[in-house]
Amino acid sequence: MYMTIVNPRLINIQDFDYPLPESFIATHPAIPRDSARLLIAGRLNGEISEARFSEIAQYLPSNSLLLVNETRVVRARLIFNRSSGAQIEIFLLNPVDPADMQLAFASREPVVCKAFVGNARRWKGEVLYLSVSVDNMPVTLSARLVGRVDNAFLVQFVWEPGDFTFARILEAAGKMPLPPYIKREATIDDASDYQTVYARQDGSVAAPTAGLHFTDEVMNSLASKGISTSRVILHVGAGTFKPVSTDRLENHTMHAEQIVIERATIEQLIEGVGRPRILVGTTTVRTIESLYWYGVKLLIDGEGSHFNINQWMPYNPKYDVSVTAKESLLAVRSEMIRSGLEVLSGETSIIIAPGYQYRMTDILITNFHQPRSTLLLLVSAFTGDNWKTAYHYALDNGFRFLSYGDACLFFPAGANLNH
Structure with missing residues (x-):
């Protein structure tokens, strides 16, 4: 189902470079925000198709669980x-x-x-x-x-x-902290444009940009299809824009980011086991996959283990065990009950790259990412080499890239959405 590389540490970042003309970098959002273009890849025999983001509900399986990052960008x-x-x-x-x-x-x-x-x-x-x-x-x-x-x-x-x-x-x-590749001063409009409609808790210095396309109307269309929403928080740091500057991935140091997850969300995830999980953005992926590894850590290292996932933990043979998503979530819930916690706080430096096996992510909604970035590695770990086909198509057809750009809806090849 996923491209397998024996040792992700040996990945050559040159394989994840591509030419991105400055004219393709969006400097302003689509108006309205859900009018952004949507590239759909891997849904039907790996074919690529297009839609508007406002139509996304019709491409998602009913009775799914949508997970979003409700962090709020601070000025x-x-x-x-x-x-x-x-x-x-x-x-x-x-x-x-x-x-x-x-x-x-x-x-x-x-x-x-x-x-x-x-x-x-x-x-x-x-x-x-x-x-x-x-x-x-x-x-x-x-x-x-x-x-x-x-x-x-x-x-x-x-x-x-x-x-x-x-x-x-x-x-x-x-002032709003626009990304370094948007070479203009922030305006009054950015105060709302660079914020998701469901943003709640202050803490990020960059927006979880896949979420910028959502409107109340889109959320209602998802609910009408039986798609429920769960919310997590990962406070996005400036390290999200840091390219991989070393040839080998093993020499790259990932930035750490804070995670906050309420016990009610853990309960929703446990109750939702078996439903397809749709993750909005790379920050939500990092949060949910880190949550899985925290459960594994509790099962291997015992209760009282800190929620702190370092970048190479998922590739450590010590934790290479057969733990289902439900088993991991139950371990986290037990630890929260034991500790009297209604809110779980932690930190993650997880690096998700080709060779990583996703445990909690079935469908990915994301933007187009910078060349040589860890975000692009995360996408490649999910799609295999299909990301190259998708990005070539996007460049050939005038899609808008990066934070204020258009969106992608990725399905992994051979995914079983009714597991």
């Missing part, structure tokens, strides 16, 4: 000016103190974040100030360098008065 770009006039851009990556996303964005106390700093050599360590208006009240936001970590900085943010949450401060002071 992570903050522009400060030094007294000399030099502009300093601070791009938030993730909170460090407090490290929990929900606690950080709900905080009314100082927050320390890991961040990239543009024009950092001009920042001499003085406190930077930015005046904004929040609910018609003047607020002063200050930024202070407190350290370095890896290739980034640690920045402490303080605001006066402290009546507002950090999330509200960013909403007022920040």
